[in-house]
Amino acid sequence: MVYSYNHFKFSNQSCCKYRDSKYRKPAIRQFFIVSLMDVPDIRKSLIPITIGTTTKPIMRILLLGSGGREHALAWKISQSPLCDALFIAPGNAGTATCGTNLNFGVTDFNAIKQCCINEKIDLVIVGPEEPLVKGVTDILISTPGLKKLDVIGPGKRGAQLEGSKAFAKAFMVRHNIPTSSYKEFTLENYQQGVKYLQEHQLPIVLKADGLAAGKGVVICENHIEAIAEYELMLQRAKFGEAGKKVVVEQFLSGIEMSVFALTDGKNYVILPEAKDYKRVGEGDKGLNTGGMGAISPVPFADAALMKKIEDKVIRPTVNGLQKEGLEYRGFIFFGLMIANGEPYMIEYNCRMGDPETEVVIPRLKNDLVELLKAAAGQQLDTVKIETDPRTACTVVAVSGGYPGEYVKGYEIEGMESINPDDSILFHMGTTIKEGKVVTNGGRVLCITSFGRSVYDAAEISREEMAKISFDGMEFRSDIGYEFQ
Numbered sequence: 001m002v003y004s005y006n007h008f009k010f011s012n013q014s015c016c017k018y019r020d021s022k023y024r025k026p027a028i029r030q031f032f033i034v035s036l037m038d039v040p041d042i043r044k045s046l047i048p049i050t051i052g053t054t055t056k057p058i059m060r061i062l063l064l065g066s067g068g069r070e071h072a073l074a075w076k077i078s079q080s081p082l083c084d085a086l087f088i089a090p091g092n093a094g095t096a097t098c099g100t101n102l103n104f105g106v107t108d109f110n111a112i113k114q115c116c117i118n119e120k121i122d123l124v125i126v127g128p129e130e131p132l133v134k135g136v137t138d139i140l141i142s143t144p145g146l147k148k149l150d151v152i153g154p155g156k157r158g159a160q161l162e163g164s165k166a167f168a169k170a171f172m173v174r175h176n177i178p179t180s181s182y183k184e185f186t187l188e189n190y191q192q193g194v195k196y197l198q199e200h201q202l203p204i205v206l207k208a209d210g211l212a213a214g215k216g217v218v219i220c221e222n223h224i225e226a227i228a229e230y231e232l233m234l235q236r237a238k239f240g241e242a243g244k245k246v247v248v249e250q251f252l253s254g255i256e257m258s259v260f261a262l263t264d265g266k267n268y269v270i271l272p273e274a275k276d277y278k279r280v281g282e283g284d285k286g287l288n289t290g291g292m293g294a295i296s297p298v299p300f301a302d303a304a305l306m307k308k309i310e311d312k313v314i315r316p317t318v319n320g321l322q323k324e325g326l327e328y329r330g331f332i333f334f335g336l337m338i339a340n341g342e343p344y345m346i347e348y349n350c351r352m353g354d355p356e357t358e359v360v361i362p363r364l365k366n367d368l369v370e371l372l373k374a375a376a377g378q379q380l381d382t383v384k385i386e387t388d389p390r391t392a393c394t395v396v397a398v399s400g401g402y403p404g405e406y407v408k409g410y411e412i413e414g415m416e417s418i419n420p421d422d423s424i425l426f427h428m429g430t431t432i433k434e435g436k437v438v439t440n441g442g443r444v445l446c447i448t449s450f451g452r453s454v455y456d457a458a459e460i461s462r463e464e465m466a467k468i469s470f471d472g473m474e475f476r477s478d479i480g481y482e483f484q
Contacts, residue, residue: 058084059369060120063099064106064136065127066090068396068428068446069354072361073125073368074098075424080369087119093437094427094445106131113143123372126153126330132350133163133211137327150376151329154350158321158328161348165207165247168348175320177313179345180250184209187234187244196248197226205249208233210242214290219251252346254339257298258356259306261314261332262371267380268318268332269371270310272296272363272387274356280403282478289403290443293395293461293479295454296359300338309336309343317348329375358426358448359392393457394448395465395479396428400472402442410439410471417467422460423449425468439470454480 059082063074071094077083078098086099089112095101104111106128116124124140126132135156140146153159160167172179185193197204204226208216216239220226233243260271274296280286313334321328333349333356352360361368365386374380399406408429415437418425426448429441447464451457458480465475 058082059122059373060085061087061099061123061125061369062112062115062119062121063088063091063095063125063127064112064131066092066095066106067127067354067441068426068443069352069357070127071095071098071426071428072357072448073127073352075426076361076364076368077125080367082367082369082373085119087115087121089115092427092440093430093432094425096432107134107136109134109136109139112136113140113146116140116143116149117145121149123369123376124149124151124153125372126151127351129159129162129211129349129351132156132159132330135159150373152372152375153330154326154328158326159350160326161332162350163211164245165209165347166245169247169249171320171324172345175316175323177316177320177345178343180205180252182247182249184245184247185230185234186246190234193230193234193246193248194227197230198223200226200248201250203251205251206230206233207247207249208239208243209245209247210239212239212242215239215288216242217288252337252339252344254337254344255300256346257301257336257338258353259309259314259334259336260352260356260360261318261334262375262380263318263321263328263330263332264375264378264380265328266318266322266378268314269380269383269385270306270314271385272360273298273301273306274353274359276353276356277476277479280398280476282476283481287403289398291353291355291396292398292476293393293446294353294355294359295391295393295457295480295483296356296363297391299454299483305338305341305343309334313343313345329378354428355394355396355443355446358394358424358446362424362448362450363388363390363392388450390450390452391454391457392448392450393454393461393480394426394446395458395461395475395477396446397444397465397468397470397473397475399429399439399442399444400474402474406442407472408438408440409433412437412439412444412468412470414467414469415445418447418464422451423447423464425464444470444473454483458484 074095088095089102091101132153137151137153137155166184169182204220206218218229232238233246257275259273261268274294275298276291276294278288280289331352335347337344374383428443431440447461449457449460
């Protein structure tokens with residue numbers, strides 16, 4: 001149950017205090033975890049929060065995942081008066097401040113089902129792609145005793161948009177969504193693929209068909225390199241099962257950006273767009289990573305371009321899902337290349353991106369739980385998205401050696417020094433050990449800041465990041481460089 005008392009918001013898990021608006025900037029809030037049992041007789045003064053003329057149903061929510069995306073989602077969900085209890089599995093040190101972390105993995109489907117039953121979960125939000133591609137949504141909604149459970153995330157067939165590059169490309173072609181030309185090959189037509197590569201225009205893009213932890217795309221500058229990579233993928237199983245089929249694509253030159261939609265299978269709403277930075281080094285050099293930072297909005301994404309993206313990509317995608325009978329209630333990530341002012345689809349993801357979520361969600365003014373409930377109930381046609389007009393920039397701090405080998409377990413210092421007026425610290429790869437927050441991944445944390453421009457927001461994030469320290473810590477100081 002959610003109650004109000006004075007200007008606090010209480011649930012059975014946490015308390016949130018909102019600063020008076022005249023003393024704070026828009027959308028900046030501070031949260032304090034408290035126990036109601038520590039306040040004598042406070043329950044006598046509490047009353048249920050009502051919205052409008054009726055009391056809206058409050059929800060018990062399970063969020064699956066452990067990265068920065070999940071911390072950003074948990075941070076936003078915990079602000080909603082519609083959230084009665086929030087559980088995160090497995091979560092990280094940051095999500096523990098927003099709800100209750102649970103000790104099981106995102107593909108432990110038996111544990112997920114049991115949690116939903118035991119904790120009387122109303123809504124499951126699936127953060128990462130792997131459980132979606134493996135069918136967690138279908139498993140949950142077909143479980144006896146969970147017939148009323150809502151799940152944000154597509155069924156296994158819909159998740160093929162991310163789970164199979166070949167399926168996604170064929171889907172784009174079927175629904176006239178602009179994309180690069182391509183061919184697909186397996187061991188059965190291996191020699192045809194070699195001949196195709198020998199005659200292909202350079203550069204050549206090779207993609208492992210399945211999930212490869214973000215490492216399954218190789219851009220080759222010459223034919224010898226392309227054939228060698230092709231052999232590694234198909235004959236030497238470089239990416240295991242994910243590489244049993246290889247997609248060879250035409251290289252597109254332009255500027256990348258990401259657009260996000262939330263769909264209920266019939267209707268959709270468009271969330272703030274973003275641009276992320278994949279390379280580990282300054283000036284977008286070095287090895288690819290999961291993402292070293294992101295900005296939102298994207299300066300070149302004006303109304304005319306966004307209309308083209310909606311008309312040529314988003315609407316045909318949602319209509320195509322409906323025409324093909326693919327059950328889909330959740331987020332769609334549209335990875336786009338903008339070439340000569342025109343959008344071309346590079347890839348779909350069946351979830352939000354990371355670190356893009358860390359700039360998209362803070363700019364979202366809507367109650368996220370209300371949005372997700374509308375998506376689950378196929379009522380997104382009644383929703384209007386409201387967005388913070390300020391620019392957000394997030395900068396990611398990584399472990400030394402990332403994206404190669406790195407050491408975990410280093411204590412993180414300085415987090416309490418972050419200025420909450422303009423910045424938010426999101427945990428990515430962290431855990432709590434002996435009462436201290438320590439590193440637990442390649443990408444460790446990120447700092448999202450608001451500003452009047454990309455330059456302002458990026459400068460604030462850099463200044464705040466300088467307060468953080470752990471052994472081997474590295475970060476890019478040029479996120480958003482081309483717009484500054």
